Amino acid sequence: MAKLYFYYASMNAGKSSTLLQTAFNYGERGMKVSLWTAALDDRPGFGAISSRIGLASDAHRYEADTDIEARVLEEHKETELACVLVDEAQFLTKEQVWGLARLADEAGIPVLCYGLRTDFQGELFPGSAALLGIADALVEMKAVCDCGRKATMNLRVDANGKAVSEGAQTEIGGNDRYVAMCRRHFSEALEG
Numbered sequence: 001m002a003k004l005y006f007y008y009a010s011m012n013a014g015k016s017s018t019l020l021q022t023a024f025n026y027g028e029r030g031m032k033v034s035l036w037t038a039a040l041d042d043r044p045g046f047g048a049i050s051s052r053i054g055l056a057s058d059a060h061r062y063e064a065d066t067d068i069e070a071r072v073l074e075e076h077k078e079t080e081l082a083c084v085l086v087d088e089a090q091f092l093t094k095e096q097v098w099g100l101a102r103l104a105d106e107a108g109i110p111v112l113c114y115g116l117r118t119d120f121q122g123e124l125f126p127g128s129a130a131l132l133g134i135a136d137a138l139v140e141m142k143a144v145c146d147c148g149r150k151a152t153m154n155l156r157v158d159a160n161g162k163a164v165s166e167g168a169q170t171e172i173g174g175n176d177r178y179v180a181m182c183r184r185h186f187s188e189a190l191e192g
């Protein structure tokens, strides 16, 4: 039976690298996969999935109103898909997550989602909440805090590296504005 997977972690745990490695492995065997990422900004190269260790690939881009399920089914009709890989899955809507679940349940296509568990305030993202709720398999990927403990939190910092506690859940173009930390050091940084 095809499953819906959620690979979750803080920033910098290697989610995109793992996703792209998985896509590569399928490609090597001549199998087709459908790659998706969130359409969040209009920087050059936006929509491509890239990883800190240099891997990159173009991908379909989803917005809140994109019917990923329908688009994947269309693709699947043309060429059989081995799986669907979704990066930045924290930005999926609940409806999109249910659509991905149906791809696994009804079309028999495995769906692997990769995303952040929580935002800079320690709150679940909508996509993460839905995936934690209904995915068949939850797989934690591990990033490391400077102290050596597992980094589960994402501290947002300003241009001067100072911890930020208020603001919108998503700020565009700011991957360098986050530091993955263990919970203790996250709390200490916010108490500053």
Ligand SMILES: [Zn+2]
Pocket (backbone or CB within 6 Å): 145, 146, 147, 148, 149, 181, 182, 183, 184, 185
């Ligand atoms: Zn720490």
